[in-house]
Amino acid sequence: MEKNIKLWSSLGMRATFGLIALDLVKKNPNLIITTSDVSTSAGLDRFKNQFPENYIDVGIAEQNLIGVSAGLSSEGYDVISTTFSPFQTLRCCEQIKVNLGYMKNKICMVGLASGLVLGNLGFTHCSIEDIGTLRSIPNISIVVPSDPFELYKLLNKAISYEDSIYIRLTSGANSKIINSKDYDFKIGKAVEILKGEDVVIIGNGNILHNCLEAAKQLKEKEINCTVINCHTIKPIDKDMVKDAAENNRLIITVEEHNIIGGLGSAVAEVLSEEKNSCKLIRLGANDFYSSGGSYDYLKNIYGLSIEKIIKTVLSNF
Amino acid sequence: MNLKKTKLFAENIRKNILFTAHKAGSKSAHIGGALSVADIFAVLYSDILRINKKKIQDENRDRLILSKGHACLALYSALAQKKIISKKDLETFESDDSNLLGHPIMNKSIGIEFSTGSLGMGLSLGIGVAIAAKKKKKKFKVFVILGDGECNEGSVWESVLCAGHFKLDNLFIIVDRNNFQQTGENKSIMDLKNLKSKFKSFGCETFEINGHNLKEIYKTLNLKTKNKPRAIVANTIKGKGVQMFEKDNNWHHSIITNTTYKNILKNL
Numbered sequence: 001m002e003k004n005i006k007l008w009s010s011l012g013m014r015a016t017f018g019l020i021a022l023d024l025v026k027k028n029p030n031l032i033i034t035t036s037d038v039s040t041s042a043g044l045d046r047f048k049n050q051f052p053e054n055y056i057d058v059g060i061a062e063q064n065l066i067g068v069s070a071g072l073s074s075e076g077y078d079v080i081s082t083t084f085s086p087f088q089t090l091r092c093c094e095q096i097k098v099n100l101g102y103m104k105n106k107i108c109m110v111g112l113a114s115g116l117v118l119g120n121l122g123f124t125h126c127s128i129e130d131i132g133t134l135r136s137i138p139n140i141s142i143v144v145p146s147d148p149f150e151l152y153k154l155l156n157k158a159i160s161y162e163d164s165i166y167i168r169l170t171s172g173a174n175s176k177i178i179n180s181k182d183y184d185f186k187i188g189k190a191v192e193i194l195k196g197e198d199v200v201i202i203g204n205g206n207i208l209h210n211c212l213e214a215a216k217q218l219k220e221k222e223i224n225c226t227v228i229n230c231h232t233i234k235p236i237d238k239d240m241v242k243d244a245a246e247n248n249r250l251i252i253t254v255e256e257h258n259i260i261g262g263l264g265s266a267v268a269e270v271l272s273e274e275k276n277s278c279k280l281i282r283l284g285a286n287d288f289y290s291s292g293g294s295y296d297y298l299k300n301i302y303g304l305s306i307e308k309i310i311k312t313v314l315s316n317f
Numbered sequence: 318m319n320l321k322k323t324k325l326f327a328e329n330i331r332k333n334i335l336f337t338a339h340k341a342g343s344k345s346a347h348i349g350g351a352l353s354v355a356d357i358f359a360v361l362y363s364d365i366l367r368i369n370k371k372k373i374q375d376e377n378r379d380r381l382i383l384s385k386g387h388a389c390l391a392l393y394s395a396l397a398q399k400k401i402i403s404k405k406d407l408e409t410f411e412s413d414d415s416n417l418l419g420h421p422i423m424n425k426s427i428g429i430e431f432s433t434g435s436l437g438m439g440l441s442l443g444i445g446v447a448i449a450a451k452k453k454k455k456k457f458k459v460f461v462i463l464g465d466g467e468c469n470e471g472s473v474w475e476s477v478l479c480a481g482h483f484k485l486d487n488l489f490i491i492v493d494r495n496n497f498q499q500t501g502e503n504k505s506i507m508d509l510k511n512l513k514s515k516f517k518s519f520g521c522e523t524f525e526i527n528g529h530n531l532k533e534i535y536k537t538l539n540l541k542t543k544n545k546p547r548a549i550v551a552n553t554i555k556g557k558g559v560q561m562f563e564k565d566n567n568w569h570h571s572i573i574t575n576t577t578y579k580n581i582l583k584n585l
Contacts, residue, residue, distance in 0.1 A: 056448065061475035064441045068479065071445015094435060099442065103423045103432050
């Protein structure tokens, strides 16, 4: 498994998704992957060639993608749909609402390259609104795997999960390893990946690497951070949030998303109902579209770089 | 087909539509577009669809998807005529917690395959179902009923292209071409021009028929095609069957008062 973790990490989430899909279909011939002309981008070329009967490309037509997927699901197929995150979510939002939310046809949607990784292509291809939008639709769960290994664990559970799931992939090739050893993964249950006692940093996706690095450097300043991988945004792990609020005086959420509607909002919603609440700082895109640029450039602008996370902790602690 | 029987079936669908719309009272109902598609429903439910009310969820049943969901009164009326639902059920139309709201809600136990009403979504679902049938080597057919106004939606054309591409000859697309949409005539709101040629160029086997000629509807639905989905543009009259409603778009969504109800029953 350790060998896989290294290989997958170098491939990144998208290519790993394609590899895992091969594994999944061998175990489950009832699986169909539907796409909108993204076989290469999703690492699915081998899948497409080896399992043509389990692969349906509907062309660049995402509204139809969701409808066709829901139709297949209603006839008993296990369906994973995939395309780039903005098109997998906002482009077909009402189809998701009606077909998956309202009617509860169950599919698993994989949003490729979400967050800021495609910043060089401009904000048409970034995705900082997907979670906020989908979070308001009943019967859709939202999971943001922290690294390809977690994606592997997630995909193996997502097919048999009770709701439709939106799986949000972040970062590109050479993604960071967040989980270097096997661990217990459950949809809806956050994972403490670093234990501290002063500040809690809650993040998800590959940006957790920056959270861990920031925590490491803060330790040198005698601030011990707990870092929590809150991979599932919906349903949010309320116990984790309550526990963090009770035992700490500062929570910082870190996400590659607008701070409105995403992880920070979900945590704030839980805290707002608690008597023993604590201060919360939400790091992420502060409700504006910045000029485009590299992944690092955008992470810095939105306060998600290691340095800026450290600075935020120090100035609020 | 027993023409006399189908004709009676169509008449009863119309009566059910008017009965239910009248019962709905001030809640009002989509009437014009239900009446225009009534004859198509009559042929489908009387002579074409392989459905068995005792095994309503049989996996081999034909699937009907009413993509123009606002015409739900035609669907409910046909289901009542088939005794899949009761006349008493019709009286619950649009009331609290009813199975029969102003747009269909998925309820496979009473023959409603999907929730529709947001236009332009039904054909994509039908394609998914038709592909599933092919994969499972099942013989059932999928019928999707679109409105002409609905064909303004871009998503309709995404799905038509897809149906043609996948050569879904188990799929029937029926357009209720009544020439009106919510606020006026198609040609003044958004001119659809030649619908039949559009479907043809998207890869369908196309037919243009009189959507009130029961024999012609039946004949067309029975024609064999291979490797192409069928698209049937059925020319209809909005409000058909009730003279004072015909081609009067005020009856797109309206209230049938007691007085109107008495009058129209006399002249049906």
